[in-house]
Amino acid sequence: MRGEYNGLKALILKKNPSVYYIHCFAHQLQLALVAVAQKHPKIEKFFTTVHKLVNILGGSAKRSDLIRVNQRLKILESLSVVNIIEMIATDTTSTRTRSDACRLRRETVTNLHHFRVEMFYAVIDMQLQEFNDRFFEVNSNLLLCVACLSPNNSFAAFDKTNVLRLCQYYPIDFDSVDISKLDD
Template sequence: MAVVLRYVDNNGHIIERFLGIQHVRDTIANSLKAAIEALFSKHGLSISRLRGQGYDGASNMRGEFNGLKALILNSNPSAYYVHCFAHRLQLTLVVVTKKHNEVGDVFNFISSIINIVGASCKRMEVIREKQYARIIKGLENGEISSGRGLNQETSLRRILAVTNEFSQALQRKDQDIENAMSLLNTSKERFKMMRENDWESLLEEVSSFCIKHDINILNMDDEYKLRGRSRRKSQGITNLHHFRYELFNNIIDMQLTELDDRFTETSTELLLCVACLNPSDSFSAFNKEKLLRLALFYPSEFSIVDLMVLGDQLDTYIIDLRGDDEFSDIKGIASLAEKIVKTKKNLIFPLVYMLIKLSLLLPVATATVERVFSAMHIVKSRL
């Protein structure tokens, strides 16, 4: 089991550090909890000080009653669990490929092509030569751009690229949960805009590709023919209806439904309270009542007296920062924390800064842990 710690340093930076690989006899939740406690004890740490936990979607990790997250919450109610955003995003894509046969076929075709080409050095060399010639021609004609990292051998154009920015952002160690929620909403809005506006441009792009490579173009007004040897017609359904409504619109709707189902936690009270710390648009999301409610989630950090003082601090804090030009262009809670420390306002508003730090501790994704697993084959040996 790989363990990574997420914390906020003295400069307000979010830090993620690989703590170690802990051997476990089995992967049941009790064994994993015992292993974590042993690792923490070895480094002089305590689970009682934990303020967030994040894993992938395995049942032994996120089970409601017997999962690792439940066992830790039983002993420390303030160690709030967030299901890894990156894994949830991946699951939304996987589910659509399983539910929609024609999308699944696309990925199966791609896998088959990669397997066939990759199994032969001769085939790979032929592909490289053709790709090299295509790039040279494209550069000469101005169809593609040159630059560092562009036109690489492995740079396949991403399918469903709308979620690409969201996916890439989730890999950042300094990503805060409020910003991740915002990126999720942006991705969903882009899907909706694609559904309403992008059919014509997609059809034009596909037609251009077909013309360039001498592929027959279907007449969208003709009756759609079902696949198969009999080439049966499909009871008056046109090509336009099939490709636009049964494929294009339907796949986007399925993707939106999966995003809503997989990211239901983004509407919980804790995360809604965290969103009130967002400094964008002159702290327009600020809500004193919700921030006081956020403090109640962490009784170890905020006593009854602290809660009374926090109310006054929040009143002064919002007036002070809205009137300070240094905070006018701040985007995201992570940047807010760094700026507060830089301007020493964390000394003036220590309780508000504690709220900000606690919100940053909630893990957006376990990408750091996944990178450790990916690199483990390098260090694995008999020794």
Template sequence: MLRGQGYDGASNMRGELNGLKTKILNKYPEAFYIHCFAHQLQLALVFVAKENEDVANFFINASSLVNLIGSLCKRCDVFREKQQEQIPKALDVCNLEKGKRLNQESSLMRSCDTRWNSHYGTIVSIIVMFEAVLEVVEWTKNDRNQDNLGEATRLFKDIQTFDFVFHLFLMRLILGITNELSHALQKNDQDIVNVMTLVEVCKQRLQSLKDDDFEDLFHDVEKFCEEPDIIVSNMEDLHFILGKSRCKAPKITNFHCYLVDLYFQVLDMQLKELNDHFNEENTELLLCMACLSPVNNFASFDKAKIVLLAQLYPQGFDRMDLINLPIQLDNYIHDMKMHGEFSSLR
């Protein structure tokens, strides 16, 4: 009677040869495997971060930044002091709102690879507290008695580049969209149909970013670079990659590099991974199952989808059963709606 199985994507669970999924399918071929959706989203995000060299380097720098500031109590104290100094300045120039629970001390959020959406919190906290971050890294770099002197010197240089800020805002944009989906997937009361809708919305939002949001992103990056005096790259200049010969390097502009080689490429990779992980086979099975829900007077009932669900289980329904099923389903739904006790099921 086994009709489904679902867990995470570890190789010993979903391996094609000796995985638990395969062992069960060999004995019960109708036990369709559904990969945990929240875990699939994590894998899609991790893939992009590992496969794109520029994005991978950005996350290494972001993680190093959090570790550098949080590794010593003295640096954390200096970080809090810098924040306290900046709040009155920001209030004076009306950059911050006044009110209860606003402008409290905060720290850089530490990311966790097993919960990839936590990187979104890290990115947002770096953006919000960038000036304090910059001052603490500079203080660490200038204090010869500090550990991680070389790391602080490298980070102080790297984070004050247009390239770092562009990656910061690009990944905030992408992870901001997928972050909402991640939280929704982990809700205990989430229903299947709504999850399918949320996944599709996430894909559409990423596609819309690719179509027409680059100029808005560039404007945000440009505006952010003004206060810390970060030099904005001229998009018409030729782009050169560190460590590669300028003679042999392809003649491409900064605009081409940031738009095509980074912005489009990262979004394409993200969309491809989401389409691969949330494929039609899994979503079709789940959407058909959702039609069996009796909630709200059988509002989800869809005869065509339930017939399709039956076709996915050929051992349970022969040709005669499939011919009779539509008529039986019509009788069934009329019968259920005639009985008041079924109208308020949750």
């Protein structure tokens, strides 16, 4: 379909030289995520587990309701655990000292730090690198320019600079007079 000489891309470019070929962004995104997951077994296992959970839980309304009820119970239980820890930390008759409670909190922060920084941020960095390898700069700029025309939230993302950049990508449709009118 995107053959350089005889594909659909070549035929469209013959009709309009201002056209930019952009492969389906959703498919490119999926390919980038799969490439990152295949390079790292822990990430692949994570996505496989999430995929299985979504398939199992999404297939049944009864299972989804059970998960919601269990999640509420866990939240209530964790809130009561927090209250108990606060009582132990402020209780002067307890055998534990305040420093022991702080040490426990530090260990929790360390685990959180491990998953947030060492795992999550590392995965995000790998995905960004894969995206940079797959998406060309022109395609990314076009996407950003078009995104500023989104009608969501009463065109909250509107950016005049991006609209002007978008006009520069299509010189046949916008001459310098049109661009200066838009700039005013």
